[in-house]
Amino acid sequence: MKSPARFLAFLPLILVAFLASTSFAQPPLTTAERTEYAQTSTHAEVMAFVEQLAEDFPIVTLDTLGTSGEGRTLPMLILADPPVANAEEAREAGKLVVLLLGNIHGGEVCGKEALLMLARELAATESHPLLKDFVICIVPLYNADGNEQMAPGNRPGQIGPDEIGRRTNAAGLDLNRDFIKAEAPETRALLRFFRSWNPDIFIDTHTTNGSHHRYTLTYSGPKHPGGDAELLEYIRDTMLPRVSETLSETKGFDTFTYGNFYEDHSQWTTFPAAPRYSTNYAGMRNRIAILSEAYSYATFEERVLATLDFCRAVLEDIARHKDEVTALLTAADARTESGSSREEPTPIRTTPLPLSEVATAKGFIEVEQDGRMVATDEPMDYEVEVIDNFVAREAVDRPWAFVLPAERDDIAALLQRHGIAVEVIREDVQVDAEVYTYAEIDRAEREFQGHRMV
Numbered sequence: 001m002k003s004p005a006r007f008l009a010f011l012p013l014i015l016v017a018f019l020a021s022t023s024f025a026q027p028p029l030t031t032a033e034r035t036e037y038a039q040t041s042t043h044a045e046v047m048a049f050v051e052q053l054a055e056d057f058p059i060v061t062l063d064t065l066g067t068s069g070e071g072r073t074l075p076m077l078i079l080a081d082p083p084v085a086n087a088e089e090a091r092e093a094g095k096l097v098v099l100l101l102g103n104i105h106g107g108e109v110c111g112k113e114a115l116l117m118l119a120r121e122l123a124a125t126e127s128h129p130l131l132k133d134f135v136i137c138i139v140p141l142y143n144a145d146g147n148e149q150m151a152p153g154n155r156p157g158q159i160g161p162d163e164i165g166r167r168t169n170a171a172g173l174d175l176n177r178d179f180i181k182a183e184a185p186e187t188r189a190l191l192r193f194f195r196s197w198n199p200d201i202f203i204d205t206h207t208t209n210g211s212h213h214r215y216t217l218t219y220s221g222p223k224h225p226g227g228d229a230e231l232l233e234y235i236r237d238t239m240l241p242r243v244s245e246t247l248s249e250t251k252g253f254d255t256f257t258y259g260n261f262y263e264d265h266s267q268w269t270t271f272p273a274a275p276r277y278s279t280n281y282a283g284m285r286n287r288i289a290i291l292s293e294a295y296s297y298a299t300f301e302e303r304v305l306a307t308l309d310f311c312r313a314v315l316e317d318i319a320r321h322k323d324e325v326t327a328l329l330t331a332a333d334a335r336t337e338s339g340s341s342r343e344e345p346t347p348i349r350t351t352p353l354p355l356s357e358v359a360t361a362k363g364f365i366e367v368e369q370d371g372r373m374v375a376t377d378e379p380m381d382y383e384v385e386v387i388d389n390f391v392a393r394e395a396v397d398r399p400w401a402f403v404l405p406a407e408r409d410d411i412a413a414l415l416q417r418h419g420i421a422v423e424v425i426r427e428d429v430q431v432d433a434e435v436y437t438y439a440e441i442d443r444a445e446r447e448f449q450g451h452r453m454v
């Protein structure tokens with residue numbers, strides 16, 4: 001005899017089966033979300049996530065930026081509505097092109113997770129407003145080989161996840177010091193992207209373990225005075241402070257310009273203006289470049305969410321001021337083409353000076369412990385000079401062209417990687433020229449990235 005209880009038991013089973021059959025349309029979860037922020041994604045997990053996103057949402061195109069030193073695919077998502085497949089179609093779309101980069105340093109994993117979440121948000125929201133103004137390219141896992149070297153303690157002091165990758169690529173190169181010499185296959189792939197797509201906006205996501213302070217995230221624009229001055233000042237003095245204000249009003253966390261306290265807390269210092277750093281490089285291409293540095297001593301979850309909020313807020317801010325930003329980019333290009341931005345000699349070495357206004361930096365009271373200063377839990381606001389105004393220490397007149405000896409095709413190849421025109425002279429010509437001769441070459445004792453610097 002059939003009991004009524006057994007018959008009823010079928011109903012929930014049927015219901016479960018029905019839900020399962022529709023669940024394939026649910027967007028994927030990141031590894032960080034699945035593990036309640038105990039873990040970060042491996043390369044295989046990132047690939048699975050981006051493949052599913054591209055399969056489920058027609059506005060997502062899965063492309064590759066290139067291949068890592070150990071042969072891993074560097075995935076790139078292109079999010080556009082209507083979809084675009086390549087640089088040419090992106091240009092034809094007439095929208096601003098954005099590149100968001102994650103995990104350039106293998107242990108700085110919050111950008112990787114945040115950018116996957118941003119991609120999912122853009123893909124799964126019908127007619128996402130940001131896709132009206134932007135074609136958005138996302139490379140969540142740039143240093144794929146460094147990411148796979150997961151181990152506990154790769155970044156001492158960082159609060160989670162349990163295991164993280166290594167800073168450098170497989171060859172031991174710091175990819176965020178490689179933008180000019182371009183020795184890494186990852187850098188060469190990225191420069192190829194810069195040449196073909198010429199992104200208007202570039203955001204590079206990191207994690208900082210410098211000074212103890214009370215900012216969940218710090219940021220920077222381009223610093224090198226060889227880039228367009230108006231664009232640099234707009235990003236540093238107008239755009240980023242505006243984004244910071246919006247974030248504190250809408251998301252309730254504090255952000256500030258990237259830096260570290262100088263010993264006596266009278267100054268807030270930053271990293272050099274050299275274009276071997278990603279955002280300085282993009283700045284010298286006269287494009288909007290923004291560094292995002294989540295705070296190592298915030299929890300992994302806070303860092304991921306802050307990075308996501310920051311990247312979204314930057315794009316929303318640019319969308320709101322699109323005409324202003326587009327005009328600045330167009331003017332910067334016009335100044336470069338006419339040479340008028342180079343009536344002044346071109347800076348080749350820089351000195352950091354304080355910005356004109358003193359600022360308040362939110363830190364902690366520090367006490368001496370075993371001969372070094374250690375932060376206590378007690379908040380303290382410090383009046384600081386912000387050392388973020390880089391001026392020329394040495395400058396040269398920009399020539400019409402440089403002449404290289406024919407045997408230095410290695411230099412020609414590097415210039416071409418940067419998109420600089422190189423022509424071969426096939427017959428003798430006579431020109432008036434300045435000739436520089438090195439009297440001596442003074443090299444640093446210590447190696448930097450496998451080189452002794454001149």
Ligand SMILES: [Zn+2]
Binds near residue numbers: 105206207
């Ligand atoms: Zn970093």
